[in-house]
Amino acid sequence: MRIIVLGAGYTGMTAAMRAWQKTHKRGGQVTLVNPSPRFTERLRLHQTAAGERLADHLIEDVVAGTGITFVQGRVTAIDPEAREVTVDGDRTLGYDRLVYAIGTVTDTWSTPGVADHAYTYDDHDQAVRLAARLDGLREGTVVVAGGGLTGVESATELAEAHPGLRVVLLSRAVPGSMMGERARAYLSRVMDGLGIEVRSGVEVAKVLPGGVELVGGEFVAAEATLWTAGTRALPLAADAGLTVDARGRVVVDEVLRSVSHPDVYAVGDAAAVSQPYGTIHGTCQSGIPTGLHAGDALGAEARGKDPKPFRFGYFHQPLSLGRKDGVIQFVRRDDTPRRWYITGRWAIAYKEMVSSSPLPSLNLIRRGLVPSWAFRLTA
Template identity: 40%
Template sequence: MCGLIALWEAHMQVLVVGAGYAGTIAANRLAKRVKRVQAAEITVINPRPDFVERVRLHEQVAGTGAAATPLASMLREGVTTRRGTVDKIGDGQVTLDDGASLGFDYLFLAVGSTVAPLPATVPVGTWEGAEEARAALAELSGGQTVTVIGSGLTGIETASEIAFGRPDLRVRIVGRTIAASLSAGARKRVRSGLDRLGVEVVEDAVARIDPGVGAGGADVVHLRARSPFTSDLTLWAVIGSVPDLAARSGLEVDADGRTVVDAYLRSVTDPRIFAVGDCAAVPGSRAACATAMPQGAHAADTLARMIRGREPEPYSMGYVGQALSLGRSDGLLQSSRRNDTVRRLYFAGRAAAVAKERVCRYAKFSTRTAAYAWLRGSK
């Protein structure tokens, strides 16, 4: 199926494109397992010098925490970094945005997901957007209004964190259905948590935004079924697309632009390329660090098995639930089945907030150490 890989006298060149959860744990797992049996040069290519905890971007926005850690401190000894953006992946080489080219024997594509915000909004799902939102938020004075567009967990955590960190502001969250991925009981508990923080909930779709035409230069947000309202800062908290690097490079992608992979997380177009994390079209997966980390680790383990002359094992992963914070002193843990369908069971309150914080810390620790285990999928 995959053939046996001979041990080469020359160094094997492995490139990891992207240093989020999937790319960083893949690089560290490769350094830990592949280099034991094969001389390999592992290079991580990333547009910024930091590892960004996307699960903490809402804290970065609100000024209640920090989401960036120097990438050098997250990578194992022997892993090198190259700052830059990959413009295209070719036959055994990549071209960077500065025109430089790097060759590879194997490549791990881990560019994550991105956002496509409405005009006049600031996206909070990227590092650059979170920094812009943080600076804009610091300029607001008491009584002004912040609107968060997006009713998923990203939007809920963003609105909650801002309301917790800046109780002097008016905070509004707008979306079709608040916490639609949770059980009915958990959705009700999220609403009560938002109410306690003073967050106004508007369940409606945004039609358009007219920037700066309201009183004092505020944005005017038009909804499909309600009257428009003004907003002094409008944040976009919808994660809905992936970078087009795979499609631009001629790899087969699905309708959402994610790289189509086989059972071992290899591109069906080029088996030298592993795709992991949000940019990989893995059936049944959702965008989350709980998805990215097992995929990055499994792909690295697969390459290590192949180098040893062993057959790869199909990727398998099961979910246990979802976790979200509602400010620093409240949170919610939603239990789920392995196939990610939710159960009625959930936990909320201060204990859930503490548990969510521990989950975030464990994710970072495991990414750095490559010591990570996960639940297998249902058979």
């Protein structure tokens, strides 16, 4: 069985490792395709933007010791009828099973000026460029657009690392709105203590070279704007004729196969995965289990078995608030908040435990020491 995994983020790397571990003894051949040679820890890009230098991991080093073949290049087309993918416009790779793990990117289309004038976290280099820009400032304003988890983590990280700068967090909703009332109140106190100016209930009309214009005409001047407000899937899957949802994510069945092309699995942010409580939203917490499940499903196919349905429940919302604080909201399996939460140094230790470097976990997956339920928690 020739297996191609597109995308080498957390989810794609997990799927590739698991697929190799489950199929190589039965002749499975796994090829991993990614445009960058770097394994990017996307969960930590806000630390990179704040000037912290993180460990540099090359994909070839991560997969060393396995039979996984790494191909560096950008996938430009998928032909699901011929079972082929085109890399960099001129190289064709054939497959028997495809795992689509090309996650979402920042929505730079919906708001004018974002693509030209805002920084995003779509790759490591953009976070490095933002860090270089802020490092050269002694005073001024940084606008963070988006009050979700990424926006909050970024605002607190930047405010802590650059106390001389004014950090303005712009959000349509109250930051941390998915959390419980007490955890959200703690989050608000921490941001106040860091001097972050929070403006909720506002919407950015356009991003300009020197700041942002809000709906209504108000201009907020800024030396740098970080955009974390919304994501979309790349058009690659839709262009290939795969059935996608309104956000461009591949619609999958209960075992994570494309509903229109069952020889294609989709995982992580790239997939619209339905559970009894609704469609799961893209996070590392939900993405890694989909990668594990896809690998298990491919292993079942290699043995002539039917894959089992995918089941997942959320457990927590871990949020770092700079390097010195954090808040962990525990949740029900549908991601609604429970009463319990932790803060301060205990939250820091917890966050580090659950979102530290994934390399040890990937090594365990490669060795077959991680059971399929390990990351599902409450599923």
